[in-house]
Amino acid sequence: MRTLRSHEAGGPETLRLDDVDDPVAGPGELLVRVKATAINYPDVLIIQDLYQMKPPRPFAPGGEIAGVVEALGEGVKGWAVGDRLMAVPGFGGLAEKMVVPARIALPLPENRSFRDGAAMMLTYATSIHALCDRGELKAGDTLLVLGAAGGVGLAAVELGRAKGARVIAAVSSPEKARAARDAGADGCVIYPRGPFDQDGKKALSTQFKDAVGADGADVIYDPVGGDYAEAALRAIAWEGRYLVVGFPAGIPKLPLNLTLLKSCNVCGVFWGAFAARDPKANAAHVAQLFQLWEEGRINPKVTGTYPLERGGDAIAAMAARKAIGKLVVTMD
Known part of the structure; x- marks a missing residue:
């Protein structure tokens, strides 16, 4: 699979498009074919080692995804191959496939696009x-x-x-x-x-x-x-x-x-940190957001889409504070 990764601290120009083996879902995990990944300001910081989270290199930025379940790890219940989902893994989303903990995945409504699903939650x-x-x-x-x-x-x-x-x-x-x-x-x-x-x-x-x-x-x-x-x-x-x-x-x-x-x-x-410390309160907020989304009272505004090989350009635009609404990298 292809993935856009950070090998050393620096700006988006330091990212490299790599071909790597497909990941494998472990216990409690879902293997996801990523369809869209939203770019957020933490992506600007994380590749420079300026964010709270510092993943071991090489890693792919992209902390917010939508996609399709391709495989289930041991012990996962409530999901099936082919299910549509959205998740906020924190990093790793600029890749054609990734694994996410099943506990952080949310069903993507059938009437919503992968692009909007990726741009919604964070x-x-x-x-x-x-x-x-x-x-x-x-x-x-x-x-x-x-x-x-x-x-x-x-x-x-x-x-x-x-x-x-x-x-x-x-x-x-x-x-x-x-x-x-x-x-x-x-x-x-x-x-x-x-x-x-x-x-x-x-x-x-x-x-x-x-x-x-x-x-x-x-x-x-x-x-x-x-x-x-x-x-x-x-x-x-x-x-x-x-x-x-x-x-x-x-x-x-x-x-x-x-x-x-x-x-x-x-x-x-x-x-x-709030979501990790108080998952029940966060779940209540998420339920309210989905209700507001269904009612049309909130709706992600995506103003730019980029292919995976140009994911660095999306991060550069975010760094320059040029973006209105959300920027999304699409894999297809």
Whole structure:
């Protein structure tokens, strides 16, 4: 089988297309013929050894897949050869076949494509955990979403609307603003590209404050970081919740006096660890996501597809923060 692998730490240009033996399903595992693999920001980091997870090399990036069961390992029940599935294995998805633990696999509905199945779970599961568990978002709250046209950003916009919140999307271009509005955002802020000097940060904060209103944002969803973080935090409401999701613009240093002045919470969001520590709560979120998907209230926005040999190009586009919604590598 073919697989696009990382042999040494570096950017997407270091990935190599290899021919290797097919994997074999062990006890409790499923052998999957991968049909589609979504690219997410962790794929940018994992091949540089900058992510929390550091697989032994060589390994294939690609942490989110959809495909067809080809074989069952010993002891696996509830699955059959030919079943369609989706899963978030963390890495290994840029390959024509892979094995996944049966416990992490989810049935892919017959009326959904492999492309959409691959693009569904990671962003929406992260966002529902962030908004519900960490942000305690409720109907009538004002939600400010940074990076609102990216995969997790659009998921947060849709889920915020589904929860009855007023959603303000912060994006870097008119094209991205259109995508956020199409996803249900009530208003949009188009911010300039950082980094910013002090005057620039102050101007950005004024943009955020004007957009959310005098009372501030009850919940701020930040998958961007960098200089945007402090500017957004200054627009938070009294006892608001600031959700730390990711750092493609850099890891910020927040002035903690702002948390005192607003009596607000800064909350980390690590969906993978949450799912492992509290599988029942995660399963309840997943069931809710599938219901919202069936109702058409959420739907992955895939704006680019790539063949396996160009999987590095998809990762490069993600690294450059050019992507709107999700990018997917297809194997057929």
